[in-house]
Amino acid sequence: MVTIFGKPLILLYGQLTLGLINGAFYALLSLGLAVIFGLLNIINFTHGALFMLGAFTTWALLNYAGIGYWPSLILAPIIIGALGLVIERVLIKRIAGLDHLYGLLLTFGLSLIIEGLMRNRFGSSGVPYEIPSVLQGATNLGFMVLPRYRAWVVVAAVVMCFFTWLLIEKTRLGATLRAATENAPLVQAFGVNVPRLVTLTYGGGVALAAFAGVLAAPMNSVNPNMGSNLIVVVFAVVVIGGMGSILGSILTGFGLGIIEGLTKVYYPEGSATVIFVVMALVLLLRPAGLFGRAT
Amino acid sequence: MAEPMLQVRDLHAWYGESHILHGIDFDVAEGEVVTLLGRNGAGKTTTLRSIMGLVSRRTGSIRYRGAEIIGERSDLIARRGIALCPEERGIFASLSVAENLVLPPVVAPGGLDLATLHTLFPNLQERSRSQGTRLSGGEQQMLAIARILRTGARLLLLDEPTEGLAPVIVQQIGHTIAEIKARGFTVLLVEQNFRFASTVADRYYVVEHGRVIDMIPNAQLEANMDKLHQYLGV
Numbered sequence: 106m107v108t109i110f111g112k113p114l115i116l117l118y119g120q121l122t123l124g125l126i127n128g129a130f131y132a133l134l135s136l137g138l139a140v141i142f143g144l145l146n147i148i149n150f151t152h153g154a155l156f157m158l159g160a161f162t163t164w165a166l167l168n169y170a171g172i173g174y175w176p177s178l179i180l181a182p183i184i185i186g187a188l189g190l191v192i193e194r195v196l197i198k199r200i201a202g203l204d205h206l207y208g209l210l211l212t213f214g215l216s217l218i219i220e221g222l223m224r225n226r227f228g229s230s231g232v233p234y235e236i237p238s239v240l241q242g243a244t245n246l247g248f249m250v251l252p253r254y255r256a257w258v259v260v261a262a263v264v265m266c267f268f269t270w271l272l273i274e275k276t277r278l279g280a281t282l283r284a285a286t287e288n289a290p291l292v293q294a295f296g297v298n299v300p301r302l303v304t305l306t307y308g309g310g311v312a313l314a315a316f317a318g319v320l321a322a323p324m325n326s327v328n329p330n331m332g333s334n335l336i337v338v339v340f341a342v343v344v345i346g347g348m349g350s351i352l353g354s355i356l357t358g359f360g361l362g363i364i365e366g367l368t369k370v371y372y373p374e375g376s377a378t379v380i381f382v383v384m385a386l387v388l389l390l391r392p393a394g395l396f397g398r399a400t
Numbered sequence: 401m402a403e404p405m406l407q408v409r410d411l412h413a414w415y416g417e418s419h420i421l422h423g424i425d426f427d428v429a430e431g432e433v434v435t436l437l438g439r440n441g442a443g444k445t446t447t448l449r450s451i452m453g454l455v456s457r458r459t460g461s462i463r464y465r466g467a468e469i470i471g472e473r474s475d476l477i478a479r480r481g482i483a484l485c486p487e488e489r490g491i492f493a494s495l496s497v498a499e500n501l502v503l504p505p506v507v508a509p510g511g512l513d514l515a516t517l518h519t520l521f522p523n524l525q526e527r528s529r530s531q532g533t534r535l536s537g538g539e540q541q542m543l544a545i546a547r548i549l550r551t552g553a554r555l556l557l558l559d560e561p562t563e564g565l566a567p568v569i570v571q572q573i574g575h576t577i578a579e580i581k582a583r584g585f586t587v588l589l590v591e592q593n594f595r596f597a598s599t600v601a602d603r604y605y606v607v608e609h610g611r612v613i614d615m616i617p618n619a620q621l622e623a624n625m626d627k628l629h630q631y632l633g634v
Contacts, residue, residue, distance in 0.1 A: 277502070283494040284503055291490045294452050295504035296478030296551070 112370050118249040120366040126255050126324075128362020129262030133317040134339040135346060135354040136269055137310035143286040143349035144306045147197060147208035152339070153332030154216035155311050159185050159318020160327045161223065164234050174237040174323070178261075181319045182312035189311030193304045201303075216333070223329035231328025258320050265316060266355045273351050282306065286349065341384040347397020357395060403466055405430040405586055406451070406555060410460040411470075412610075413443075413450040420446045422610035423460070428555070433577065433587040435597040438607035439633060444590040445487055447607065448557040451588075452484045453477045464555070479507050483553035487560050487590075489544040491532040498528040501547050508552035512583075517546045520576065538569035545576060549585075556580065559590045574599050594628065606631045 107114040134152060141149045162181040166172040172180065196215070200207045240254040273279040285292040285299055293299040321331060339358075346357030361380050369376040387395060404427040413421040421443050428434045436444040450458045453474035462470045469477050483504065492500055501517070501524060518525040521542045527535060535543060541561055548556055558577070562570040570593070577600045580587060591597040597604065598621055606614040608631065616624050 280495050280499040280503060284492045284500075287492050287494055288490060290454055290474070291484075291486060292503070294454055294474040294478055294484055295548075296475050296507050297505060298475050 110371065115249060117367075117370050120369045121363060122249075122251065122255060122366075123369070124363040124366020125259050125359065126362070127365060128359035129259050130317050130321065130335060130358075131339055131342045131362055132266050132355045132358025133262050133313055133320075134335065135342045135358050136266060136351065137313035138339065138343050139346070139349050139351060139354040140269075140273070140282075140313075141307055141310040142343070144282065144289070145193075145197065145201070145208075145303055146205065147212065147307075148205060148340075149307075149310070150209060150212040150336070151192070151216045151219070152212075152311070152314050153334075153336030154219040155185055155189065155332070156314040156318040156321070156335065157223065157327075157329060157332035158188070158219065159315030160234075160322040160331060161227070161318075162315065163319045163322040164232055164327045167234070174319075177322075178316070178319050182315040185315035185318070186308045186312030190304055190308040192311075193307040197307065198300070198304075216336075220329050220333060227329060229328065229330060231326035231331070234322040234327050236323040254323060258324070261320055262317070265313070269313065270351055270355065338380055341380050345380075345384050345387045345395060347394025350394065350396040353394060353396025403463065404428060405432075405465060406588070407463040408447075408451070408461070409463075411447065411450055411462060412459045413446050413455045414457040415446070416456055420455075420610055421450065421458075424607070424610065424612055426605045426612050426615070428586060428588055430554075430586055431581070431584055432602045433581050433589060433600050435589045435591050435594070435601040435604045436607050437591065437594055437597065437604050437628070437632060440592075442607045443610040444607050445559055446610075448484060448559050448588065448590060451477075451557060452482065454484075478504075478551075478553070481508050481553045482555045482557065483507075483548035483551055484557045485544045485548055485559060485561065487563065489540050491535070491540045491543055493531060493533040495532050496528065497524055497530050497532055497535065497543060500532040500543055501528075501550065504547055504551045506551050508554070510554070511552035512549045514550070517550060520579065521546050538565050538572070541565060541569070541573065542576070545573070545580075549580065554584075555586045555588065557588050557590075560592060561589070562591065562593055562596050570596055594632070604628075 109117055134156060138149055138152055141147060159181050162184050163174070163177040166177045166180060192215070196211060197208065200211055236254045240257050243250045243252045273282060281292065281297055282302065285297070285302055289299050342357050342361055343354060345361065346353035361383065364383065365376055365379055368379040406428040408424055408426050411421050411424040412419065424443070424447055436447060438444050446455060449455050451462055453472060458470060460470065461468060464480055464482060467480070469480065492503070495503065523539050524543055524546060527539065532543065545558065545561065561573050574596060577587060581600070589597065589601065598618065602618055604616045605612045614631065
């Protein structure tokens, strides 16, 4: 049997794939958090709950409306994104400009309410969602067997991250967003409706979380806790990448997923904490994050 | 007599708790270059920022082309055709020179097109892909002026465009303002350097302690030199 540093290659490939998948979710979620933090200065603790709602929306679309996975990939982000617009307009807007703590408490409270309501309705174990038929099964690549759905999740996340990056870094709208992140009053004084931009940005970031939720729906069960389990790690990813950095969130998300996977191979006991160890190191050595600009 | 393009009456402004402007009055007619002179902290910058809607509280009256704008949000004021070139220049670090240049949305027809701007400011074309804040101070100032000429705004508020720049650049900015004026733009200028201001301005208002205390037409500048020196403490 082929081994690397005493571990079978097949195990390494398997954990690397799992790592990439976790990384895909870290990247999608931290990307939305980074965009929201950049413009709104809000640490959006509701992100995990909205990710979970994305998965439940996918489930509900199928079970109440007969709408399958593929349309849900577009519909669920639109529906949850619209919910995000309402949350921003009705709640978050009111605390704009106050200390970070207010935003943190508001969004954290909101996520507890959303999760509580969902647990009340669906129970903790959640509901199943089937993998779409074309993506069932696995492909033998010769050196390993790759479950098709997992490969799809990684590809979809990479494509979505790429287009988000393109939108922010290479378009007119993205330039306005970046400028408003730096100096919102001046951008508004140029004639840009910044309050509307803020609302749309929150909706967009939330839609990314919901997109991740759709991808996650067929992976395990769709359950009310799926967001809170993930979001703590995602916050560590955001801190490591540097608050507000777009490319940083994407690269750090995938990178940490892979590091986590490798840790599972070589030191399984450390796999649950490795990301937080990296976070502590980064905070000590580069407090602004790997890709962050010191302010 | 027709109402001036910009009419400011009894303007009071606050930053948080501090009361900065205590009743500013002045007019700017269409096509004029008007300069606000005054010592540091007199309230010149705050006056420009108040017109643009960038202070936390303001009272009194600011009329632009006959419409009261004192209660308006800054983006709506900009949409009426007023544009600010801020004292700190406000070039965005995360945007390239080209992106900085086209950032402010076009609010009315009649702005200068990119080709004209690149003729006026050749450096901006050469360095269009650089990060905005990598430009020299003079180039950043050119960029800050160029980007508001594109938008079709007719009233330009320029806050100390020559501050901290080398004499040759100051001269270039003087030419630019003359060019802007020749094209029919109206300019409200804040300037410490009144030797520079005297090359471009039609009239001066002297601001002290948040009030306008005097108005001097450019033709009478020489006759009022002693008085001005006294006002400005130079």
